Amino acid sequence: MQLPRNPFKASLTGDTRYGCWAGFATAYATEILATTGFDWLLVDGEHAPNTVPTILAQLQALAPYACAAVVRAVNHDPALIKQLLDIGTQTLMIPMVDTADQAAQLVAATRYPPQGFRGVGGGLTRATRWGEVEDYMATAHEELCLIVQVESRSGVDNAEAIAATPGVDAVFVGPFDLSTDIGHIGNPHHPEVQAMIRHTLDATHAAGKAAGILAPVEADARRYADWGFDFIAVGIDISLLRQAAKATVSRYKGAE
Numbered sequence: 188m189q190l191p192r193n194p195f196k197a198s199l200t201g202d203t204r205y206g207c208w209a210g211f212a213t214a215y216a217t218e219i220l221a222t223t224g225f226d227w228l229l230v231d232g233e234h235a236p237n238t239v240p241t242i243l244a245q246l247q248a249l250a251p252y253a254c255a256a257v258v259r260a261v262n263h264d265p266a267l268i269k270q271l272l273d274i275g276t277q278t279l280m281i282p283m284v285d286t287a288d289q290a291a292q293l294v295a296a297t298r299y300p301p302q303g304f305r306g307v308g309g310g311l312t313r314a315t316r317w318g319e320v321e322d323y324m325a326t327a328h329e330e331l332c333l334i335v336q337v338e339s340r341s342g343v344d345n346a347e348a349i350a351a352t353p354g355v356d357a358v359f360v361g362p363f364d365l366s367t368d369i370g371h372i373g374n375p376h377h378p379e380v381q382a383m384i385r386h387t388l389d390a391t392h393a394a395g396k397a398a399g400i401l402a403p404v405e406a407d408a409r410r411y412a413d414w415g416f417d418f419i420a421v422g423i424d425i426s427l428l429r430q431a432a433k434a435t436v437s438r439y440k441g442a443e
């Protein structure tokens with residue numbers, strides 16, 4: 188069989204792609220989200236209680252739908268990256284990337300020798316469809332999409348070099364970590380943070396790469412779309428459930 192295509196990678200330039208955080212760490216909830224019309228979902232292995240098996244189950248749940256899976260790892264560990272790729276992750280997001288050297292190491296973790304140092308799982312892995320995909324090792328990188336997160340002052344200072352790193356497909360701004368790192372705790376609206384977000388967007392586009400951001404507040408998402416962000420997470424499933432549940436209960440019991 189042919190290597191599965193990565194429609195998310197193919198769609199990175201063009202109209203803004205709208206996504207949602209998937210934080211319940213269950214395939215059932217993620218599958219429900221996949222039926223709602225979002226272009227992509229972030230299966231969050233950084234802050235949601237996910238493990239490699241729960242991420243695998245969510246990839247399998249998403250497979251039949253026209254809703255792309257973006258998998259976020261908890262850290263830069265090449266062993267974890269290897270497992271996430273082996274279960275069939277094609278779009279991988281890595282948090283807290285501060286330098287071009289780190290970005291280059293992450294690229295290398297996703298590539299087989301001699302371009303990198305990814306270990307060979309071969310017929311053991313879902314990525315190769317247990318050995319059925321022709322030329323997997325020679326072609327896998329073509330359908331892999333590596334997104335690095337810029338979410339610190341150092342990351343913004345190095346945004347040009349990070350974005351320009353060969354093999355980095357996109358840069359995703361983490362507005363909450365960025366604002367907190369520079370002393371405006373949890374306040375992405377501070378003008379200094381907004382300027383850094385815009386700088387990162389411009390640096391990413393100057394390198395010919397796509398830029399994404401999390402914006403659960405609608406006014407922010409619309410502003411970022413106007414600025415030219417290519418993919419925006421406009422919701423967080425856990426917040427959406429809480430908002431809907433609180434609104435429902437308050438209609439009967441009054442706001443508490």
Ligand SMILES: O=C(O)C(=O)C[C@H](O)[C@@H](O)CO
Binds near residue numbers: 233360361362363365
């Ligand atoms: O810094 C950010 O913003 C992000 O990277 C997203 C958060 O990690 C996400 O968990 C929302 O709280």
